Amino acid sequence: MSTDALTLLAPLTGWVVPLSEVPDPVFAGGMMGEGVAIEPADGRVYAPCAGTISQLAKTGHALTLSSDAGADILIHVGIDTVLLNGAGFTARVREGQRVAAGETLIEFDADRVAQGAKSLQTVVLVVNGDAFVPASLGLGRVEGGETVLMSVSPCGQASDEATLSASGEVLFAQATVRHGGGLHARPSALVQAAAKPFAARVEVRFGGRSAKAASVVGLMRLGTDEGDTVEVSAQGPDAAAALAAVVAAIETVSEAAHAPAAVPVPLPSAQQGPRFAGVCAAPGLAVGTLVRLDHGLPELAETPAGADAEFTRLASALASVREQIDAMVHGARAKALTQQADIYSAHLALLDDPELAATAENSVANGMAAGAAFRQAVQVQTDELRALDNPLLRERVSDLNDIARQVLTQLAGGKLPEPELDEQSILLADDLAPSELTRLPRERVAGFVTAQGGATSHVAIIARAMGIPALVAAGDGVLSLPAGREVVLDAAAGLLDAEPEAATLSEARQRLALLREQSARRFAAAHDPALSRDGVRVEVAANIGSLADAEEAVRCGADGVGLLRTEFLFLERDSLPNAAEQRDSYQAIVDALAGKTAIIRTLDVGGDKSLPYLPLPPEPNPALGLRGIRSGFARPEVLEAQLEGLLSVKPLARCRILLPMITDVAELIAVRALIDQIAAQLGVTERPEVGVMIEVPSAAVLADQLAEHADFLSIGTNDLTQYALAMDRCHPGLAAQIDGLHPALLRLVKLTVDGAAKHGRWVGVCGALASEPAAVPVLVGLGVAELSVGAALVPQIKAQVRELSVDQCRQEARAMLGLPSAQAVRERVAAVWPQP
Structure with missing residues (x-):
């Protein structure tokens, strides 16, 4: 593969607009790849470069052109034009055909298509963004087949992908997902880890979607649940071993999955006066002062300092956060805190997700500042997870936000201010991340309450391990509570009493006193x-x-x-x-x-x-x-x-x-x-x-x-x-x-x-x-x-x-x-x- 940048000509005559303005969330969010859109002035599509037609829609409204350098360029005429069933479109090429730059690919009746489609905006995307980065994008009017639209540069991963894809036959196997909740963060991280040691390209397919085994978010985005059957393919020198390892990772529940289950409590759906109902994530009773833990983010420069500088800033921030999380993994393993180590390892896998990195880097190449690019990349992934009909996968949103918070803090060059804790603090937040909880002094945290979250979230697992009473999914209403008031948290009962009466406070304190007495007797006997x-x-x-x-x-x-x-x-x-x-x-x-x-x-x-x-010598x-x-x-x-x-x-x-x-x-x-x-x-x-x-x-x-x-x-x-x-x-x-x-x-x-x-x-x-x-x-x-x-x-x-x-x-x-x-x-x- 050439290391030189590839120049793409405009495939249509018209006006270039940012991809974010396209009235389709899949294209606008960059889920299919990075690029631009063009408001066409006529009905002719030209080849932006020399290459081969690798895919042509039967309806003629879209095609993919694979350049000689290996970049895959998708040209999709209009939005929802597949519903026209080919009406108004005439393909002038066929799949497998080699074309020259500027050659006509598709002709379409602009008026007819405009009447039947949501929009005529035509997207031009680099769909193998893990290997190529589009850059030098310009806005304004362009002439099809003549004006330079963008340049596309290899980002270093295509070579390996091409080698693996051309190496040996493709092996297939089916696997049944055995993980409760499907392939959420930790199981996906396990699948990623299983595939990583092998020289093979491994993909997992389910429900018409596919994901590389190297992409944690891609695997989560498949939307699988426990009991679903997925297809796994592998190609490369280690295909057989990689296939077996990934199938085993999908079908075998890890030790971390055997964490004590939280106690879901059937509750009313909303606030009952001063009492807030939620889900018990970690049982226990606490009386303490309410402390707000708001997710403040540092101010970040929105104006980029140039693509090279922003790439350097982003790489440095990612490396710093990776080092911090890696130290947390080692620290937890050194103390035999297996669950915490597994959770931090899952965070490390999310941080190293190639789709997340590629999306952020593409945005930087498109002229965006590093902070804004990474925030947007995380937002795309969290939006996709929220849209899935799977509560467990939606809970992984907090993990992605936790990573974003750490990276953005590094980009700002400082630390977030520490909250002022009381002697016995009950934390209140929209949601809470593992890194936020574990960095606080345990002796001052009596419990926590969150508006969002779930009993199977990573912070819930850590709360159970640390013995911290926790109530989650209490609803947005709980966020209106002012800090500084004394509250009673009965997590086992699924309740937060925000205005406890004197008798309630007295009873709770008596119960806590009895528990302390029992604990004291147990410790004395110890x-x-x-x-x-x-x-x-x-x-x-x-x-x-x-x-x-x-x-x-x-x-x-x-x-x-x-x-x-x-x-x-x-x-x-x-x-x-x-x-x-x-x-x-x-x-x-x-x-x-x-x-x-x-x-x-x-x-x-x-x-x-x-x-x-x-350093020790490398070993097989x-x-x-x-x-x-x-x-x-x-x-x-x-x-x-x-x-x-x-x-x-x-x-x-x-x-x-x-x-x-x-x-x-x-x-x-x-x-x-x-x-x-x-x-x-x-x-x-x-x-x-x-x-x-x-x-x-x-x-x-x-x-x-x-x-x-x-x-x-x-x-x-x-x-x-x-x-x-x-x-x-x-x-x-x-x-x-x-x-x-x-x-x-x-x-x-x-x-x-x-x-x-x-x-x-x-x-x-x-x-x-x-x-x-x-x-x-x-x-x-x-x-x-x-x-x-x-x-x-x-x-x-x-x-x-x-x-x-x-x-x-x-x-x-x-x-x-x-x-x-x-x-x-x-x-x-x-x-x-x-x-x-």
Whole structure:
């Protein structure tokens, strides 16, 4: 494909008008592509350039000309002219015919067509805008076949598309959408992620529409629902693999889809006096001060500074927001906040949507300022989603608006003002975005109410995870409430009392007091040992990723830290922390634990976790490459600095070192020798306990050998599950099948416990399985001595252990090793230990 700009001649004689003035929302909104319209002065259509007629409407009113450079030019005479069934039109070319610039393509009776159509305005569009950008547009009178109308420049993507489209046969498959609500943002992001690694052009078709798998908004725009059947096609070198991956992503519900459902409350449709009805997005009761959270946007220059400057500004803003969201993804994953990480990943996919970028860039090329172009591009997509008969897809509008807000703020070069919060604030907004909620101090947010939104929105999911009472879809009337008044939010009942009487306030405060008392009793008990009914103690520790998390772990009664993810020290910076910086951070965390022990895992990067300033060589299969301790061996200066920082912590008895991704005894012995060497250099005579993460099957099988040289073993069920079942835990199409209660996993846990027992070592579980109530009795029954969970879950897990008989757990767990599937295990657990 040529990199030179293509010059297009005017295909008609007449007057050029902006596309936005065309009386058709599909054309005016740029949904078909960017370009202009022409008010024709006669009835003849000329070829704007040399090329081939790739499509000709049977009625003769429209055609697509594919230029030699690869640009597809649509010429559509009039609006709604397809209804004329060809009356008044005469095509002078046929499909597949090659034409020269200025050659006559269509003749039409202008008077006859004008009488039967909505408008004679003829649109001239570049319909493959992902590959070509129209520019240098002019207004005023033009002569058909003579006047230069516009130039079209390649934007760098056509080459790959053309290569893939010409590579091999097209493969087809059908898939049934299994995601509740259809292909909305997160499922569409999963489909995009499934297709991304492959060299293939993948498209999804439904209801006469098609979308590239690379376009999240395009997939959402298909308007599918759960149970719909779509057609998937793939072409390119990796067509077969890409087709299978996309079909799996469409048909397999991800873990994020198993979020606790909100409680929809049947309610009156509107305000009842001072009480506003809505939908419960996150249950709970709150009394607080109403704080308005209006979506103010900064003032943006509407006058462009030139196309080059505006392209640079837009690219810079997009890169900044991409970096911010990516940091949020990494931060959430480092804290094992899977749902939040998935939501931020979906936002990243929306930001990277090629249709969104192409629409904005085309507008910039047409002379629009960067801010206005991006705002308009988002508006086109949100209008399309609002028009769909699917409430779940309409809720994704807030996600797009959230992205627009962040990009426009970057373009303005500043930050939006922070709201002034009360001690107990109940936020009030038209709608609320995830980034707006998570940036506010949690301790000051008692709840929130929105006029719009829904119970399945991303901010609702985050509110449930954070325990923030939330009422959504309360109607526009709620926005008339003034800030500063005291209100009662009973989200579980679906009500906001905007003018509570004294008795109502008193009752709500009494209920909150009772809840606080119950919480206080639960937390007080959390500081006691978790002893089973038959007197067996199970340690319940906390997984943490920061000093604040350590303080929270102590507050929640954790018996210690079962896993400190040291990645927090390496994120959001542009260079490696030195040994002294690390020592100070580790020391602060150990000090905060008030005498309890911290198990500190060495840096675990590689695979799906990377640091921009710590480049590792590219790998064809990163999940099986330089991960965990292997990356430490590959970059010994990083491992040595971390071990030096850890060995400087005092007292060392309170610090245990945990080594990730160990596969055999030789690796463990090598690290122990390195610890001895660094300790000798520092003059340290004491040695910390060293443990091994059991994350790969070989480590579980060799647990008896590892336990001879390790002080303890800690099972990382997330990675152990993916390696044992040969299912990538990051694969969007397999998430629902990756179950830690699979009998194979339970056997590996038992093998680990038995191997450790030969040398008197204890075994803990620090993976996500330890936090799952259904798994707790099984793990205890298999002999696990420590469960490390999120700090907030410590009271709950301890309370659950106190209700168990370890003897019964052992008998049941032993029997579960012989069950055929994870589903069978879960059914047995539910029968023996039903969860409330």
